Structures are given as C-alpha cells and as structure tokens.
C-alpha cells in the first residue's frame with residue numbers, strides 16, 4: 001500500500017513538474033511574437049518634415065500612416081513645460097505629466113517608478129524579450145530607461161556633437177538589429193532639436209531642413225538593417241516614429257498655446273497597420289501603448305496608461 005502510494009505521489013510530482021517545465025518553455029509566453037522599432041526625433045516640426053526631402057520616411061508612410069494632429073499635451077490639465085523632459089517621459093511611459101511627475105528638464109519629483117518605461121511593461125510579461133535603447137540625450141538614459149538588455153548613451157552638448165553622435169548611435173543600433181535578436185528597439189536622435197536651437201525651428205531654415213534630411217538617412221539605415229534580418233518576413237515589425245515637441249524661433253519652452261510647438265506628428269508603419277483614419281485624434285502617449293499592443297502585452301487597467309493603440313487592432 002505504502003509503495004503504491006509513494007509511486008503515485010512520485011508520478012504526480014513528475015507530472016506536475018513536467019507541466020511547469022512545458023509552460024515555462026512555451027515560446028509564446030516567453031518572448032513576443034511581433035517586434036517594434038521606435039525612432040524618436042527630437043524637436044521636429046511637422047511643416048518642416050513636409051518641406052524636407054525624406055524618401056525613407058515617405059516609404060514608411062506608404063506602408064502605414066502619418067498623423068499630423070498629434071498633441072504633446074493631453075486633454076487633462078497638467079502643469080508641465082513643452083520641453084524634452086516631460087515630452088520623452090510621456091512618449092516612453094504612455095502617461096501624462098500629472099502621473100509621471102516630470103514637469104521640466106530638472107526631473108525633480110519624478111514618479112517613473114510607478115509609471116515606468118515601456119520596456120519594463122514588456123519585461124513583466126516576457127522575461128526573455130531582448131530590448132535595446134540608444135540615446136544621445138543623457139536624461140532619457142539616466143531617469144527613464146529601464147530593463148534594457150542593450151543600453152547605449154552618448155552624452156552630447158551642442159549641434160556638432162549631436163550630429164556626430166546621431167550617426168554613431170545609428171551605426172551601433174543597426175549593428176544590434178542585424179546581429180542580435182531584438183524584440184523592441186528605441187533609437188533617440190537629438191541633432192534636429194539642437195540645430196533648431198542654433199539656427200531656428202522653421203521650414204524656411206536650411207540648416208534645420210538639412211538636419212531632418214540627415215536623420216532621414218539614419219532612418220533608412222535602421223530600416224535596411226531591420227529588413228536584412230534572416231527572419232524579417234515572419235517577425236511582423238511595426239515601426240513607430242514621432243517627436244516630443246515642435247519649435248518657434250530658436251526655442252520651444254512655454255509653448256502650451258502655440259500650435260507649431262504643441263501639435264506634432266506620428267508615423268505608424270508595417271503590415272499590422274489597418275486603420276488609416278487621419279482624423280483620429282492622436283497624442284504623444286499613444287506611441288508606447290501602440291508598441292505594447294503590437295508586442296502582445298496585456299495592458300492592465302491598473303497601470304493607468306493614458307494612451308491608446310493607433311493604426312493597429314487593440315488586443
């Protein structure tokens with residue numbers, strides 16, 4: 001009797017541990033099926049984007065959609081300035097400043113622990129996901145990024161340094177996309193904004209337009225790397241691009257009521273794009289929620305995310 005009981009117990013333990021192992025090795029539970037490439041181009045006005053020659057962005061828009069009604073401030077009253085700190089935090093966390101707490105570039109009183117970078121949301125669901133972050137504005141890396149497996153930051157000061165580091169980051173990110181197995185990649189490029197501060201944010205400013213055209217070349221390199229992946233056709237990449245604010249004169253602070261600063265653009269591109277309704281209202285916080293949705297992350301209402309998926313189906 002005892003022997004039979006022991007045998008049954010032993011069988012039950014083996015069966016249970018087998019089930020656990022099977023669940024742990026389920027590739028769908030461990031890694032996202034889909035992939036995302038996010039490119040953030042600081043301080044890019046939508047009318048300047050239209051003026052510049054951007055064949056790579058145009059090709060992405062053809063395989064998706066460009067929205068030009070993207071608001072960098074939400075419908076809810078917030079106190080934040082129209083600068084990079086709150087802008088990139090909203091972009092990367094999917095919530096407005098009254099939740100993430102970043103009002104300006106000082107990053108004081110931040111609540112990013114409770115409203116983390118989208119990579120942290122991916123990691124919570126997919127422990128094996130490969131996540132890469134490439135930036136040349138240091139506060140993003142210092143205060144916002146978490147859970148990145150590959151993390152590159154080149155601190156930059158002045159338009160020349162940003163121009164050089166945008167190229168360097170692009171080279172490093174293309175190498176990473178080609179030679180690793182990333183599920184989400186975020187590349188931040190800062191030279192357009194610095195050029196705006198130095199020469200003016202306006203479609204009539206040649207330096208500013210040239211900076212956008214240079215970034216378009218970087219976008220082309222990143223897309224080429226993505227498409228060169230051996231399993232590219234099966235990976236269902238979604239490409240997302242946007243900015244954190246526009247500009248006027250040589251600045252963009254205090255721009256809450258200035259359309260050239262507060263209304264920007266958003267590109268969502270890939271086979272998953274099914275909704276091309278240009279009238280749909282879009283917001284800065286939609287970007288990371290769209291990325292999470294494409295990756296198959298189940299959005300918990302308790303996270304309090306303010307964004308929604310744009311252009312693609314909700315989960």
Ligand SMILES: [Zn+2]
Pocket residue numbers: 042043083084085087193244245
């Ligand atoms: Zn900025």
